[in-house]
Amino acid sequence: MQNIKLMIAYDGSRYYGWQRLGNNEQTIQGKIENVLSKMLNENIELIGSGRTDGGVHARGQVANFKTSTSVKPQEIIEYCYQYLPGDIAVYDAEIVDDHFHARYNAKRKQYIYQIDNGLIHNVFERKYRYHVPQPLDIDKMKKASSYLIGEHDFRSFTNLKSKKKSTVRTISKIDFIQKDTYIDISFEGNGFLYNMVRIITGTLIEVGLNKILPEDVKAILGKKERPLAGPNVPPHGLFLQKVTY
The missing domain is CATH 3.30.70.660 (Pseudouridine synthase I, catalytic domain, C-terminal subdomain)
Structure with a gap:
């Protein structure tokens, strides 16, 4: 099991905010989870450092997720760049300690x-x-x-x-x-x-x-x-x- 940390930037203008809302795909979390789930062929759940409201932007949002695959961080960056909409970008990814939690560990x-x-x-x-x-x-x-x-x-x-x-x-x-x-x-x-x-x-x-x-x-x-x-x-x-x- 790998724990992957992501650095994310987004223009929140057309989204309801970070947090996934049921089946609503107009959220940042929902968009990224859908792309990663298709890439890795498993249900991916992102943990964000915090919620941003509808219309709010981010230059340095941090999130992490766990995967049973051996995917490489660079592959995630490239795949997300190809399949995410142009107003969301995963610009860095790295394998981190299993205990890292984007929300609870934020100081x-x-x-x-x-x-x-x-x-x-x-x-x-x-x-x-x-x-x-x-x-x-x-x-x-x-x-x-x-x-x-x-x-x-x-x-x-x-x-x-x-x-x-x-x-x-x-x-x-x-x-x-x-x-x-x-x-x-x-x-x-x-x-x-x-x-x-x-x-x-x-x-x-x-x-x-x-x-x-x-x-x-x-x-x-x-x-x-x-x-x-x-x-x-x-x-x-x-x-x-x-x-x-």
């Missing part, structure tokens, strides 16, 4: 949310950047983001319905990368809740638009009430950038 994840802050949006980037035409005060957004660093209960910043699951997470770093009218916000942490990055981004944008004060973010965090935080910005600007083990 840190990095997400990037991409914003176009120009008065007129870039038509070639419109599918991958959220357009905010009003000027954003980045210094205020940076100050607001500082209140989110560390271990906190992020109940205010998730659309998770369950009250039983823990909403405590640790954000180790939030960086702002500016180039011309482009603003990329990078989030690094030990894990992220459902819609967490998009809601935090929406809240930081409200700070940047002077709709709320940077200090308000600290209060929103402490009150643990979702309606107090900003909007859930669209998924098309979000990328799973990297998973660290």
Whole structure:
């Protein structure tokens, strides 16, 4: 039995997200599993490092699966390149220890949310950047983001319905990368809740638009009430950038 680790990139625009949904093939996991199952003539079940929502992209998704075949990693890369749709790519594969688990062994994840802050949006980037035409005060957004660093209960910043699951997470770093009218916000942490990055981004944008004060973010965090935080910005600007083990 071999345990194979995959590195995957995808444009999530036309998919319902990473996770397979019953017989629905419009998921990233479903597409890759179908191709691998045909290649290896056995039922392949992928384990992803985490779920990405519908419309969210990935540059560095990690997954693993086990197979009873003696397939070589390069053969997997070549076969997937031939039979996967052009918006999904397996760009690396390797045989790993039998105990490797893409989700449970992940220590840190990095997400990037991409914003176009120009008065007129870039038509070639419109599918991958959220357009905010009003000027954003980045210094205020940076100050607001500082209140989110560390271990906190992020109940205010998730659309998770369950009250039983823990909403405590640790954000180790939030960086702002500016180039011309482009603003990329990078989030690094030990894990992220459902819609967490998009809601935090929406809240930081409200700070940047002077709709709320940077200090308000600290209060929103402490009150643990979702309606107090900003909007859930669209998924098309979000990328799973990297998973660290």
